[in-house]
Amino acid sequence: MTPPLADRVLAGDPRAIARAISLIEDEDPSSGDLVRAIFGRTGRAYLIGVTGPPGAGKSTLVDRLTFELRKTGVTLGVIAVDPTSPFSGGAVLGDRLRMQAHAQDEGVFIRSMATRGHLGGLARATGDAALVLDAAGKDIIIIETVGVGQDEVDIIRTADVSIVTLVPGTGDEVQALKAGIMEIADIFVVNKSDREGADRLVSAVEANLALQTYGEDEWRPPILKTMATAGKGVAELVDAIQRFREHSARTQAARRRTRSEYRLRELISQRFMDHLERDVLAPNELTAIVDRIAERKLDPYTAASDLLARAAGGAVRR
């Protein structure tokens, strides 16, 4: 008899890891029980978040970073968050290409996730997938997000170390700085640094950092130049991660706490909506309410108050 999925995940079985992440991605009801079963065995892995705008070369950088970290003997899990794109079918194809590079290496597990569930689904699914890899014994987990979106930034923000990847040559350094990803970086990487404008981009980031005041013991984000395709600068990136890890030993707990709180809030919201639709409302009742809102016969705030009062037994204040 095959042991239950959680046991196989805890034993590090790659097929069980893949299956577990699929359940999470599909929001299968059993995924909650799975996380429950493994949760006590998590918290050991170090979580590296990598983000940046499309075209910054994050996939290649993460691949090279994986190779470089692997040299130090650690095992790795990589989660690449791809917004669902049925149009391009991006995630599956990307996985196949990327897996090839590490196919002979059992110490590396790579997975793209393409989640578009309800609100907060992306962050929760990514977080749960990281727990699976953590429980499976991976020493380091890299989460890569395309984007400058709120969810994506929040995912990276709560990693143990947040790496923001920028790319020169679009002449839009200021736009990149505006994108709300500057303040989350523990480490900046200017990738494709052989391109024209690389030094200008480094200067622009420097100028922004210069506006901040850093205390004597405070971490000042370094700006590293890389050429991921050629592997240049990746060893320096590993060094910077290691330096940050040592520097942030005391503050890491606070960040992990934020991550826990963020996940709990999402989970509660989602479970409450499930409860409301399944246990409180009649079939199609939500549809009817939305219709009335769309027709302007009911406003969403009044509707929300009414539904809450019903679901929470009249205890909800307006």
Place this chain on the structure above:
Amino acid sequence: MTPPLADRVLAGDPRAIARAISLIEDEDPSSGDLVRAIFGRTGRAYLIGVTGPPGAGKSTLVDRLTFELRKTGVTLGVIAVDPTSPFSGGAVLGDRLRMQAHAQDEGVFIRSMATRGHLGGLARATGDAALVLDAAGKDIIIIETVGVGQDEVDIIRTADVSIVTLVPGTGDEVQALKAGIMEIADIFVVNKSDREGADRLVSAVEANLALQTYGEDEWRPPILKTMATAGKGVAELVDAIQRFREHSARTQAARRRTRSEYRLRELISQRFMDHLERDVLAPNELTAIVDRIAERKLDPYTAASDLLARAAGGAVRR
């Protein structure tokens, strides 16, 4: 005596509009009552969503589009969604620069929003701000988001027309296509089309569209080339929007319904969390629960179930 804020918004008073949007942005408790008061007078405005990666020139394009639409005699509201960036202070500065161009024109109201509240805060705030502009009598509302994030995509996806702006010259067309924004476009705009690679980018988008099959009556997203800084192609964009608007007259209601449902769900989730923290939990109890999760003494799924059961009177299934 000054009439209440809702009345002044309905009268189209720009200062009242600005004040109302600030209340929404700050998640002020009174903002719910405000939306309640104006909601019955909304639903008339046409909502244009514009998104794309950083550096695509969206701000300039939206400015030019505003000028061009204004020529047809309509009034406009513009909401530029900026992820909060205390680091760069982007939103405020951007507003000031952009307002100057339309400063003499009372028919245009421009506002940047920089929201980073709790889960779903961005989409809700943007939606409520659009309601304010709608109630204030603006004929057309343009919402511009930087990004390829899930929230940002959802905001644009539920607009009456969704415009995806791309930019040539990074050599990363495939990355752009992967970014999950392809399938939401009703209209593609290749901006900065004087740049090298513009035709290659158009071809890449064409190739993706060619993979889809479109029914005889189905809208096939056109791909327009613009040079927003010179105003080139903007009149054609206005034409395309008008054509889509006529074509989608029947399907528009369904999209608006989705928008209503999306907002209602967010609102319920947020209100439930407020209720939980304020009425159900003891002060600092959530903190203690999160601590236990962070220490791995409690898993988040069990915690969520317990909290739901308490908040909803034991009626929640596990």
